[in-house]
Structure formats: structure tokens, C-alpha cells
Amino acid sequence: MTQTQPDVSFIVAAYNAAGTLAKAIDSALAQRGVSVEVIVADDCSTDETRAIAASYADRNVKLLALARNGGPAAARNEALSAATGRWLAVLDSDDTVEPDRLRRMIGRAEKAGAQIAVDNLRVIRADGTPPETMFTEQSLAETPELTLPVFIRSNALFQTTHNFGYLKPIFQHAFIERHGLRFNEALKVGEDYLFLASVMALGGRCVIEPIPGYDYQIREGSISRVLALHHIDAMIEGDKSFLRDYTLDAEAAAAQEFRERSLRRGRAFLILVQNIKDRSISGAIKTAWSNPSAVAHLRMPIAIRIHRALAPLRQLISPRTDLTAIDGVTRSRKG
Structure with missing residues (x-):
């Protein structure tokens, strides 16, 4: 049959x-x-x-x-x-x-x-x-x-x-x-x-x-x-492979650049959080200085507990930094 x-x-x-x-x-x-x-x-x-x-x-x-x-x-x-x-x-x-x-x-x-x-x-x-x-x-x-x-x-x-x-x-x-x-x-x-x-x-x-x-x-x-640093590193490498394999039109390429910036900011944010957990003030300042927009991610629930600890550091960042695209509303994605 x-x-x-x-x-x-x-x-x-x-x-x-x-x-x-x-x-x-x-x-x-x-x-x-x-x-x-x-x-x-x-x-x-x-x-x-x-x-x-x-x-x-x-x-x-x-x-x-x-x-x-x-x-x-x-x-x-x-x-x-x-x-x-x-x-x-x-x-x-x-x-x-x-x-x-x-x-x-x-x-x-x-x-x-x-x-x-x-x-x-x-x-x-x-x-x-x-x-x-x-x-x-x-x-x-x-x-x-x-x-x-x-x-x-x-x-x-x-x-x-x-x-x-x-x-x-x-x-x-x-x-x-x-x-x-x-x-x-x-x-x-x-x-x-x-x-x-x-x-x-x-x-x-x-x-x-x-x-x-x-x-x-x-x-x-x-x-x-829990999103870890190695996850973001793997996503960045995955995107590089994606761009090697496929040619994007102008609109898709612009969207890809937007995503890449967000991954870099997210990576800097996780490093910043680890600096604070390690009580490395110099490391936190260096990370925030090299990528000021990463500080904005502290509005996310994952970072509320360390928000007060970072308050002095936040004063080093220009209030004119455009951070309106980030609000910390996240959902978990299962693998």
C-alpha cells in the first residue's frame, strides 16, 4: 500500500x-x-x-x-x-x-x-x-x-x-x-x-x-x-554569515544596519552590567564612554536592581543622547 x-x-x-x-x-x-x-x-x-x-x-x-x-x-x-x-x-x-x-x-x-x-x-x-x-x-x-x-x-x-x-x-x-x-x-x-x-x-x-x-x-x-554575552556574540557572527550568503536591497540593508547597532549596544550593556557586578568602576566608565547608548538599557527590568548603583555614572552621559527607541519591554524567546 x-x-x-x-x-x-x-x-x-x-x-x-x-x-x-x-x-x-x-x-x-x-x-x-x-x-x-x-x-x-x-x-x-x-x-x-x-x-x-x-x-x-x-x-x-x-x-x-x-x-x-x-x-x-x-x-x-x-x-x-x-x-x-x-x-x-x-x-x-x-x-x-x-x-x-x-x-x-x-x-x-x-x-x-x-x-x-x-x-x-x-x-x-x-x-x-x-x-x-x-x-x-x-x-x-x-x-x-x-x-x-x-x-x-x-x-x-x-x-x-x-x-x-x-x-x-x-x-x-x-x-x-x-x-x-x-x-x-x-x-x-x-x-x-x-x-x-x-x-x-x-x-x-x-x-x-x-x-x-x-x-x-x-x-x-x-x-x-537570560541573554548572555556569548549569545549576542553568536548572533553577531550569524549575521555576518547571513550577509556573506545573501545580497540585500537598500531597504533590507538599512534594516540590517539598525539591527547590528542594537546588537552592539546590547553587547555593551551586558558588559556594563558585569562591570557593575564586579564593582569595576573604571570598567563601567570605559564601557559607558565607548557606547553611551548602552546605559539606556538600564531602564529594562533586568537592570533595575543596579540602577541606583550606576546613578553617578549616568551623569557622565549627555542628556542629549537619542535613546527613544529603547524601552526594555522584552519577551523570552525559546530555543
Whole structure:
């Protein structure tokens, strides 16, 4: 009997996800109007993650047991290579999707002849506060297609604009394979941004479905809850590789420069915070003097505790410095 190609392959990178994986898989299998397969790439978990995934073997769920821990990008690449669906959908192991999500997204993408589709996120916090959507449905309805310049600019670090990088896209599998695209395994934060940017830089069109269909869980302990200096360094190197591989038009290049400045400021900010923690006044002054805009990031919640300690240093910075683009409203992005 000939096996029918599924409409969707769900790509699930999992690491010690025993507490949430079954719920994620169940939501993927509950999709209406499309056929699905679920591929779980276990990144050397030490809990019952593999056993849970294996228990679904008779329901079109495939377990890939990775030989070494390589991070979310490596796990996703393994799953991507094993996928057979017409469309690829990334699903984090602690998130869920609504039953009609893929039917809506694929329908919108195929009607437009697009190779990518994203939809609204429903943000669910572990503290039990009421869920909220990342964007209003009206704002997304007024933006039927996401362009590369807008996507890059929205992914500037610590900016006020909503970040399209948090959205969970689906990709036309044939387009991904035709161009040999894979996630950048050097990144532990931001690999999903770079992957989508690469697809768009190759001419992939991205439509937007305004109805929220992805439930994004914010929990303590995800990789990106705390942004470290080496994460930003890796993102800077990832962007350099991106620019070597793709030629951007003027608008996208300007957006890329905007993002690069934000990464440099963010890097200086983390160094500044470490200087203060180390009680290195000379180091803090040197960092602030070389990149005054980094001081503005002290308005973020992560730095409130050291705000008073830095008050004398802030007086060294010109009040005329243009810092209006930074407000410290951040959400965690899971790897």
C-alpha cells in the first residue's frame, strides 16, 4: 500500500521535556483538515522524554534519538532531514497549537502562492495571568504579508516594536530542500530568526494569518530567559554569515544596519552590567564612554536592581543622547 504524503511535518526539538511533550504532541495530532506527522528529535534528555515520544509510535510520531547534545538548532535539523510533509511546522516541546491552525495557514499561503506563513501568538505565562495575544488581530489583518526589511528591523535587540521573530512560521518543504537550508547550529538563541530571514532573502514570500493559533508558553528555565554575552556574540557572527550568503536591497540593508547597532549596544550593556557586578568602576566608565547608548538599557527590568548603583555614572552621559527607541519591554524567546 502506497503511503500518502502528509500535509504537515511538525518539527519538535526536545530536551528534558517530559512534563510538557505529550501535550505538545497531542495538539499537533489534533489538527483538523490536514494530515500530519510529528518528528521528535530528542537532544539527549535525561528524563522520560524519549519514552513519551516512543509511546506515540503507532500514531505517526517518529522519535529521533540524537547521539550527542547539540542544542535546538541541531535537533531541528535532524528532524527536518527526516520530514516528509509538504509543509514544515516548528513546534516547541512546551507549546501547543490550536486544532485549525495549520488548515488556516496552509490555505492562506497556497492561495497567495507563498512559501511561508506565520500567525498570531497567544502568550501564556506560568504565573497564571490571563493569556494575551502578541499582536492585535486588526494590526496583523492590516499587514497581510511580512517583508524582509520589516522582519529584520523588528528583530533589533531591546526595541519597542513588537518582534516578528517570536512568531512560529510554517515553510513549504520543497522550497527549503531546493535551497538546502538548515538552522545555524552555532546559535542557541536566534537560530529561528536567521532561518526565516534566509528563506525570505532567497525570495520566499511570507503571508500573515491574524488569528492566533500558537500557544506560546513562557516558563522559567528556557534557554533564552537570560541573554548572555556569548549569545549576542553568536548572533553577531550569524549575521555576518547571513550577509556573506545573501545580497540585500537598500531597504533590507538599512534594516540590517539598525539591527547590528542594537546588537552592539546590547553587547555593551551586558558588559556594563558585569562591570557593575564586579564593582569595576573604571570598567563601567570605559564601557559607558565607548557606547553611551548602552546605559539606556538600564531602564529594562533586568537592570533595575543596579540602577541606583550606576546613578553617578549616568551623569557622565549627555542628556542629549537619542535613546527613544529603547524601552526594555522584552519577551523570552525559546530555543
